[in-house]
Amino acid sequence: MGLWSYILRRLALMVLVLFGVTAITFVLTHVVPVNPVLALVGDRAPQELVDKVYRELGLDKPLWTQYGIYMENLLQGNLGTSIASQRPVAEDLARYLPATMELALAAMLVAIFLGVPAGIVSAVYHNRWPDHVARILALGGVSLPVFFVALVFLAVFYVKLGWMPGPGQLSSYVVPPPRITGMVVLDALLTAHWTAFWNGLHHLIMPASVLGWSSAGIIARMLRSSLLEVLHADYVRTARAKGLPERTVILGHALRNALIPTVTVIGLAFGGLLQGAVLTETIFAWPGIGRYATLSVTQIDVPAVLGVTLVAALIYSLVNLLVDISYAYLDPRIHYG
Amino acid sequence: MKRPKAAFLALFAAGALLLAACGGGGTTPAGDAGSPAPGQYSRQDTVILAGEIGSAVTLDPQVAYETPSVSAATLMYQRLVKFPAGNTETPVGDAAESWDMSPDGLHWTFHLKKGIKFSTGRELTADDVVYTFVRAVSIPNDPAAWLVTQLGIDDTNVKDLVKAVDPYTVTIDLPEPFSPGAFLAVMANTVVGIVDSQEVQANEKDGDFGTGWLYNHSAGSGPYVLKDWTKDVQMEFVANANYVEGEPAIKRVIWKHIPEASARLDMLRTGEADIAENLTATQVESVQNDPNLKVFKAPAFSLTYVGMDVKNVPCLAKAECRNAIKYAIDYEGIVQKLLKGMGAPLQVAIPQGIFGYSDQVYFQRDVAKAKEFLAQAGYPNGFEVELLTSNGTVAGGIPAGSLANVIKANLADIGITVNIRQLESAQMYTEYRAHKVQMILAAWGMDYPDPQSFAAPFGDYQQKSLIWRLQDEDQALSDLVQRAAKLENTPERAALYAQFNDLLAETGPFAILYQPYEVRVYSGKLQNFVYDAVNGVAYWQMKKNP
Secondary structure, three states, rough: HHHHHHHHHHHHHHHHHHHHHHHHHHHHHHOOOOOOOHHHHHHOOOOOHHHHHHHHHOOOOOOHHHHHHHHHHHHHHOOEEOOOOEEHHHHHHHHHHHHHHEEEEHHHHHHHHHHHHHHHHHHHOOOOOOHHHHHHHHHHHHOHHHHHHHHHHHHHHHHHOOOOOOOOOOOOOOOOOOOOOOOOOHHHOOOOOHHHHHHHHHHHHHHHHHHHHHHHHHHHHHHHHHHHHHHOOOOHHHHHHHOOOOOHHHHHHHHHHHHHHHHHHHHHHHHHHHHHHHHHHOOOOOHHHHHHHHHHHHHOOOHHHHHHHHHHHHHHHHHHHHHHHHHHHHOOOOOOO | HHHHHHHHHHHHHHHHHHHHHHHHHHHHHOOOOOOOOOOOOOHHHHEEEOOOOOOOOOOOOOOOOOOHHHHHHHHHHOEEEEEOOOOOOOOEEEEEEEEEEEEOOOOEEEEOOOOOEEOOOOOOOOOHHHHHHHHHHHHOOOOOOHHHHOOOOOOOOOOEEEEEEEEEEEEEOOOOOOHHHHHHHHHOOOOOOOHHHHHHOOOOOOOOHHHHHHOOOOOOOOOOOEEEOHHHHHEEEOOOOOOOOOOOOOOEEEEEOOHHHHHHHHHHOOOOEEEEOOOOOOHHHHHHHOEEEEEEEEEEOEEEEEEEOOOOOOOOHHHHHHHHHOOOOOOHHHHHHHHHOOOOEEOOOOOOOOOOOOOOOOOOOOOHHHHHHHHHOOOOOOEEEEEEEEEEEEOOOOEEEHHHHHHHHHHOOOOEEEEEEEEHHHHHHHHHHOOOOOOOOOEOOOOOOOOOHHHHHHHHHHHHHHHOOOOOOHHHHHHHHHHHHOOOOOOHHHHHHHHHHHHHHOOOOEEEEEEEEEEEEEEEEOOOOOOOOOOEEEEHHOOOOO
């Protein structure tokens, strides 16, 4: 019961946060002295046309009137129309968000799959060679720029070795699966389009690895230091004294207690994945929200920028909520009420 | 004690090898065509472009205005006239067999070819042409509409001015004189790409002229038909079996949106793509010796220039001061070192390939002469000025910032201190249009291949374009442009443009830097590869070796 009211309280707070986010973004996008119409009609269009479209888009109205209109529409679930794409923002988001979610989730899997074992190995073999290897890999993940790794991976695994497919979500000859969630691999699985499933999965590996590696580094380093701390705790000594196998001591007693800070970091890393997605999506021609966000910002496409910001804030808030709830499962001593 | 630790190591190793394992076990090699299902096209019938097509807003020919959507419309729609692939000076008939102009240039009659069929199977008639013009001027928020409305044709008078006399004859009356050369060039533009009026009207919704449907469908008579468009992913076209000049040999054309230039080149190298566009100068250099790849270069119809505001900076108000800057710039160095063959010298506002072009070199870097001019202007010790440019690339695929720094260094040699400021292009153009710049480094491209598309913005302040933005109300230039506009491409018109070029170089507020090349790198398997700045790549006349 306590947990549910906690979740409800958090969700109510989230509405306030999102409201603040729209207000700040709206003001920020209008601080820049730029005519968004020029991004739409181009530099060569005559001034009369620019002025006409400016009025048609309602950009000549005072800032607060525009914000009022925006909020009124937003409360009715209408995110407005993108200036650049001339399509409803909600439609654009629905098209781009699934691709990014698919990439981010796959990258998260890679990050956890690489980061957690690496962290454990590092701590268990503290200051011996497996620790050094894992730490070098982790350091590489954290410090090598994503775009650089992406370009090198493409040059090596795609061009030289031919193990991996090139940019994009599917090869040209593969018929895309019917759209259900918008995530190609998942849709192919759900509709049993096996060619598309394997091809899509194959295309997903490289961008997800590039993106996941950096988060894996953060996870490994965090898990290593918290495990090292926990391994010196009294209850671990007690467990060993009881004669429990080392495996049970580490995976059962130590790991669970070391996971709380790591889970926090995983939550934060998810935010980082959304950021890293901008570059990864550009290089791997991934039709995701990162590229949509970049384009919208450079074109001062206010409705699109607001839509993206709202969605990003929403995802980030939800992930944080999820992280907080998971504490209660990881550590029974934590209660919400 | 040893075994559990070994298990951890194994787990770690398994995680680390995940990529390699999945990759190595993959069943489909990259770039493989696979075997086509019945009724589908094979890789051999297909040409794949690794391109930049993300800016396409709609594929409706009357609304298409961005480069990729205009190129797509060129594949799908015939116009009354067209420029043949590789020839951008003389229009020939496309849907029209022939045409006549009245002596005063106000009345045009187009005689249509008989037997042209749309991809839908219906015959193309004069009614379709009229409907196309109605669409071109009536769709709200249409960024391309001004190409037609500048002729004096708008949604209130279009039905009186564009008429179907009989099924194969269309007349167009212009309310005011308009340059005949420019008029034909507009008739060749996709903004009047002829749509199947019955098909479009059948798909109309709430009086939208079918824009919602034509957004991602096609109803034309051009060489290709739109099969599918996934925005930001790819466009797929298939050959139009009804095309009046014969069904193209390349049965399927796929344009993939690959935003990163090096990834586009990667796809070409593996054979996954057959053509790559928008590569950087360095990348083009790197493929010169690749036996499997070929490079096609054609002059782009654009130019890069430095504009000088004649009111905001006191010195720049004087022609001597502007000439000092024109003599200080190292044009040769820019073309050779920075562009590395991705551009050609150009010092007039009308680029090569357009009537009225001249290869005259008015200015060569001469520091002594530049200083002399500066002293004549009354600023022997120079002055300080801001140079505005975008934070993207300029024509020719080089960063605007690099070019701006060359200008800065060149002008420093004659004592002028340049402060570079870089903005997003939309922001830069906002300031430019509001007369708020001191100096600007920018590019200009054409809308239709007629000198008017260049001479008017650079020379006629009454057009409220480039020269007007720089606050230079030069009456002599404006008169020359307006006189030349009224003529067809005659020797008299050529003489007027020669005068215009000289005068602009002498007194104008522009230092014109170069004309970029458009470069396409393509697979050696492709035959008859032709690219030009009006039609793009002529897929319809291409062939492919196995």
